[in-house]
Amino acid sequence: MDIVLDSSPLNDLNETYPLLSRIDSPDDLRQLDEHELPALAAEIREYLLQTLSRTGGHLASGLGAVEITIALHYLFDTPHDRLIWDVGHQCYPHKILTGRRDRMSQIRQKGGLSGFPKITESEYDHFGAGHSSTSISAALGMAIAAEAQGIDRKTIAVIGDGGMTAGMAYEALNHGGAIDKDLLVILNDNEMSISPNVGAMSKYLSSIWSGKIYSNLRSGSKRVLRRIPSAWELARRAEEHVKGMVTPGTLFEELGFSYFGPIDGHNLGDLLSLIRNLQKLSGPRMLHIVTRKGQGFPPAEDDACKFHGVGPFDPETGDVKSSAKPGLQSYTSLFSDWLVATGQRDSRLHAITPAMREGSGLVQFSEQMPDRYHDVGIAEQHAVTLAAGMARDGLKPVVAIYSTFLQRAYDQFVHDVAVQNLDVTFAVDRAGVVGADGATHTGNFDVAYCRCVPGAIVMAPAHAEDMFALLNTAYDYPGPALVRYPRDNTATPSAVDVETRVEIGSAVQVRSGKRAALLVFGSLYAIAEPIAEELDLSLINMRFIKPLDEAMIRRMASEHERLVTLEDASIEGGAGSAVLEFLNLENLHLPVLRLGLADCFPSQGSREQVLEDYGLDPATLRKAIAEFIGD
Ligand SMILES: Cc1ncc(C[n+]2csc(CCOP(=O)(O)OP(=O)(O)O)c2C)c(N)n1
Numbered sequence: 001m002d003i004v005l006d007s008s009p010l011n012d013l014n015e016t017y018p019l020l021s022r023i024d025s026p027d028d029l030r031q032l033d034e035h036e037l038p039a040l041a042a043e044i045r046e047y048l049l050q051t052l053s054r055t056g057g058h059l060a061s062g063l064g065a066v067e068i069t070i071a072l073h074y075l076f077d078t079p080h081d082r083l084i085w086d087v088g089h090q091c092y093p094h095k096i097l098t099g100r101r102d103r104m105s106q107i108r109q110k111g112g113l114s115g116f117p118k119i120t121e122s123e124y125d126h127f128g129a130g131h132s133s134t135s136i137s138a139a140l141g142m143a144i145a146a147e148a149q150g151i152d153r154k155t156i157a158v159i160g161d162g163g164m165t166a167g168m169a170y171e172a173l174n175h176g177g178a179i180d181k182d183l184l185v186i187l188n189d190n191e192m193s194i195s196p197n198v199g200a201m202s203k204y205l206s207s208i209w210s211g212k213i214y215s216n217l218r219s220g221s222k223r224v225l226r227r228i229p230s231a232w233e234l235a236r237r238a239e240e241h242v243k244g245m246v247t248p249g250t251l252f253e254e255l256g257f258s259y260f261g262p263i264d265g266h267n268l269g270d271l272l273s274l275i276r277n278l279q280k281l282s283g284p285r286m287l288h289i290v291t292r293k294g295q296g297f298p299p300a301e302d303d304a305c306k307f308h309g310v311g312p313f314d315p316e317t318g319d320v321k322s323s324a325k326p327g328l329q330s331y332t333s334l335f336s337d338w339l340v341a342t343g344q345r346d347s348r349l350h351a352i353t354p355a356m357r358e359g360s361g362l363v364q365f366s367e368q369m370p371d372r373y374h375d376v377g378i379a380e381q382h383a384v385t386l387a388a389g390m391a392r393d394g395l396k397p398v399v400a401i402y403s404t405f406l407q408r409a410y411d412q413f414v415h416d417v418a419v420q421n422l423d424v425t426f427a428v429d430r431a432g433v434v435g436a437d438g439a440t441h442t443g444n445f446d447v448a449y450c451r452c453v454p455g456a457i458v459m460a461p462a463h464a465e466d467m468f469a470l471l472n473t474a475y476d477y478p479g480p481a482l483v484r485y486p487r488d489n490t491a492t493p494s495a496v497d498v499e500t501r502v503e504i505g506s507a508v509q510v511r512s513g514k515r516a517a518l519l520v521f522g523s524l525y526a527i528a529e530p531i532a533e534e535l536d537l538s539l540i541n542m543r544f545i546k547p548l549d550e551a552m553i554r555r556m557a558s559e560h561e562r563l564v565t566l567e568d569a570s571i572e573g574g575a576g577s578a579v580l581e582f583l584n585l586e587n588l589h590l591p592v593l594r595l596g597l598a599d600c601f602p603s604q605g606s607r608e609q610v611l612e613d614y615g616l617d618p619a620t621l622r623k624a625i626a627e628f629i630g631d
Contacts, residue, residue: 017043025099026073026124037074037268041066044093045296051104052092053315057115057436060294060307061090061160064190064265068158068289069093071271072186075279076154082126082142086135086159088116089309090188091125098124108436110605110613116440130440131408132378133166135159136185140172143181154279158186161205162193162355165377176284177256184278185257185286188265190293193355194308199377204251209262209290257286265289305358328489331523334467335427335485336361339398341496342475343369348396349475352376354383360400360429380405384412384424391422396475399424403431403443403484410449413480418453421479427471431460431484432522432568433597433611438604444597446484447521448573451546456480457504458545460522460567460575464490466543468497476501484545486523486568488607507549511539515629517556521545521567521575524616528566531622535631537564545575548582557588564593564625568616571596593628595621 014021019036020043023029032040044066052059070093072083078098085091095113096104100122106112117125127138139157146153163169164187176183189205191197252259260278263270271289278285293308294300299318300307306320307313313320343349343365351365355378366373376383380401387397406413406428417424431443450458457477461467467485474481507519510529517538520528525541532539538560540552545567556563563583565576576594583592595616602610611617615624 017047019043020047020096020101023097023101026078026097029070029073029097032074034074034268034272037070037272041070041268042296044070044096047096047101047104048092049297049315051107052310053313055105055107055109056309056311056313057108058089058092058309059297060192060300060304060310062092063297063300064291064293064295065090065158065188066093066295067266067268067271068186068188068291069097071268071275072156072158073097075272075275076156079123079126081154082139082146082156083124084127084135084139084142084155084157085117085129086157086163087132088129090158090160091117094124095122098122108438108604110603110609112604114438114604115436116438128440130437131405132163133159133168135163136169136172136176136183139185140176140181140183143183144179147181154182154184156184156186158188160193161187161189161191161197161202162378164201164205165193165197165199165355166379167381173252173255173257177252180283182282183284185284187261187286187288188291189262189288190291190304192293192304192308193378194359195305195355195357195375197377198355198375202377205262205288208288252286257284259286259288261286261288262290263288265291266295325489327492329464329492330361330487330489331461331467331485332359332361332429332487334464334490334493335400335429335471336364337496338468338471338498339365339400339427340368341498342471343372345498346396347372348394350374350387350390350395350397352383352387352397352399354378354380354401354405356400356402356405359402360427362400380408381412384409385416387424388412388416388420388422391417391424392420397424398427398475400427400429402441403428403446404434404441406446407449413450413456414453417480418456421455423478424480425471425474425477426480426482428482428484430487432486433602433607433614433616434487435607435610436604439601442602443484443486444568444570444600444602446482447545447567447569447575448577450482451573451575451578453480456482456546458482458484459543460484460545462520462523462525462541462543464493465497465500466541468493469500469502470543472498473501473504477504484522484569486607488523490523490526502543505544505547505549507540507542507544507552509538509540509552511537513537513539515560515631516562516564516625517560518564518566518625519553519556519576519579521565521569524566524568527616527618527621531618531625534622535626535629537625537629542575545578548578550582553579553582554586554588557583557586557590560590562591562593562629564595564628566621567596568611569596570600571598591628593625595624 108115135157143155293304459470513536
C-alpha cells in the first residue's frame with residue numbers, strides 16, 4: 001500500500017515551481033504551450049534535486065531523461081498509449097508528471113513510492129521493471145496485444161545504452177524487426193551504464209554520434225577548415241574511413257528497424273518535431289537520442305557514477321552525506337579486500353562483473369589488476385559462461401554478482417558450470433533483504449535455486465572472519481562454490497585473512513543450551529547470538545547450506561527437543577527446509593521452527609525495517625522462539 005507520508009517541497013514553494021505545481025497529470029502537461037516546456041524541464045530538475053537530496057535515490061539517470069519524458073507524455077496519449085521504461089531507474093520525471101509529484105519525498109522508503117515503475121502504483125506504469133533490458137520485449141508483446149485486439153494504440157520502449165548491452169534487448173530487436181508491429185524504441189544513449197559503458201556496441205553507438213558531429217562539422221565548417229590546410233587534409237583523409245564506420249543506424253536498419261537520429265536528447269524542439277514525424281509512421285522504429293547523465297546538476301554531470309544511485313546529499317555542492325559507521329565494514333568491502341589480496345597471490349584469478357563494478361566492490365581490483373578484470377556489460381548469462389570457459393582452460397574465475405541478477409544466469413550456472421563441475425567461485429552479494437530497491441531486487445531466492453544443484457557448495461558467513469574463511473574455501477573448492485552475503489555491515493576485522501580454510505560442510509557449535517538448538521545460516525547470526533544467550537539455546541553457526549553438517553544436525557536433534565533454523569532467505573526451499581528434509585530422511589521427528597522470509601516479495605524500506613516487516617528483527621525473533629519453546 002502506498003501512502004502519503006510527508007509534505008512535499010511543493011507545499012510551501014509554489015512560486016519556485018510555477019509550471020510544475022499546475023501539473024497533476026499528463027493532461028495538464030498537454031495544456032502547456034510548447035515554448036513553456038524548457039522552463040518546465042528546469043523545474044523538474046530542480047524538484048528532483050530538492051526531493052532526492054533528502055531521500056537519496058537514482059538521480060543522474062532521471063536528470064538525463066527529463067526532456068524525453070516531457071516530449072513523450074506531451075505527444076502521446078498516455079496512459080492509453082504504452083510507455084515502457086527499461087530498468088525504470090530513470091522514471092522519476094515520469095512519476096513527477098503522472099500524479100505522483102507530491103509523493104516523491106518518500107520515494108524508495110517504507111510505505112512510499114517505488115523507485116521503479118510498478119503496475120500497482122499507477123495506471124501510467126504499464127510494465128514493472130528493476131532488472132534491465134526487458135523493455136523492448138514487453139513493449140513488443142503489448143504492440144502484438146493491441147493489434148490482436150484491434151486497439152489503436154502506440155507502444156514506446158525507452159532503453160539506455162547500458163540496457164542495450166544485454167542479450168535480451170537483441171532477442172527482442174531480432175524478433176521485432178522481423179514482424180511488422182507498431183513499436184517505437186527510444187535509445188537513450190549517454191555512454192554510461194552505472195560506470196562508463198563497455199563493449200563493442202557502446203563503441204558503435206559513439207561512432208554514430210561522433211560521425212554525425214563530424215558530418216556537421218564538415219558541412220558547417222568546411223570554409224573555416226579550408227583556411228587551415230593541414231586540418232582540412234586530415235579531415236579529408238579521414239573521411240573515407242569515417243564514412244564506412246559511421247553509416248548511421250546501419251545495424252538497426254539491418255535488423256528491420258527504421259532508424260532515426262542520433263539527435264540531441266536535451267533539445268525539446270528537435271525531440272518534439274522528430275517524434276511528431278515518427279508518430280505518422282508505423283512498424284518497428286528506433287529513435288537514437290544522445291543525452292548526458294546528470295544533466296543540469298554539475299556534480300552529477302562530472303561524476304554520473306556517484307550520482308547513479310546516491311544517498312542524501314547537499315543540493316548546492318553535491319556533497320554526499322556519509323553513511324559509514326565506525327567499527328563496521330560492509331560485506332561488499334570485505335569481499336573487495338579479499339579479492340585484491342587473493343588476486344595478488346594468484347595470477348590465475350580473474351574477476352568478472354556484469355556491469356556492477358562499484359556495487360560489487362571491484363573498483364580496487366579493476367585498478368590494480370586491470371588485465372584480469374572483466375566488466376562484461378549487463379550480461380549475467382555471458383558472465384557466468386565466460387567464467388566456465390576460463391575455468392575449463394585453467395583460470396580461476398570469480399564472478400561477483402548480486403543474488404537477484406544471478407537469477408538471470410541460472411541456466412548458465414546449471415548447464416555450463418555445474419553439469420561440467422567447473423571451478424567457478426560466485427561471490428553472491430545483496431543476498432537476502434536488500435532494502436530500498438524492494439521486490440524486484442530481492443535476494444531471497446538464491447538459496448532455494450542453488451541448493452538443488454548437484455555438486456555446488458553454498459555458504460553463508462556469519463561475520464567477517466567467516467567471510468574470509470568461506471571465500472578462501474570457495475576459491476580452493478574445485479567445483480562451483482557460492483558465498484552469499486547481505487547488503488549489510490559487520491564488525492571490521494583486523495586484517496584480510498587469506499589463509500584460513502574450513503572443512504567442507506562443517507558447522508561450529510558456539511554455545512550449548514538446554515531449551516532448543518538454534519541453527520543459524522548467515523549474517524542474522526549477529527541478532528541470534530544474544531537471543532540464544534537469553535533463552536538458553538544451543539547456538540550453531542551452520543556456515544554451509546550445502547552440504548549440511550549432518551553430524552551436527554543429528555547431534556542437535558538427539559540433544560534437544562526442538563530445533564529452530566534462521567536464515568536471511570526464502571523459507572520455501574531454504575536452508576531450514578534442507579534441515580527438515582535431512583531429518584525426514586533420518587527418521588528424526590522433532591518440532592522445527594523455520595525462520596526466514598516467508599513466501600514473499602519483500603517490501604521496500606531500510607534493511608532493518610524490512611527485516612522487521614517479516615518478523616526478523618531482534619524483538620520479534622525472540623518472541624517467536626520463546627513461544628516455540630514454551631517460554
Ligand atoms: C539485469 C540487471 N543487471 C544489472 C542491473 C543494475 N543496473 C541498474 S541501472 C544499470 C545501468 C543502466 O544503464 P543505462 O541503461 O544506459 O541507463 P542510464 O542509467 O545510463 O540512464 C545497471 C547495470 C539491473 N538493473 N539489471
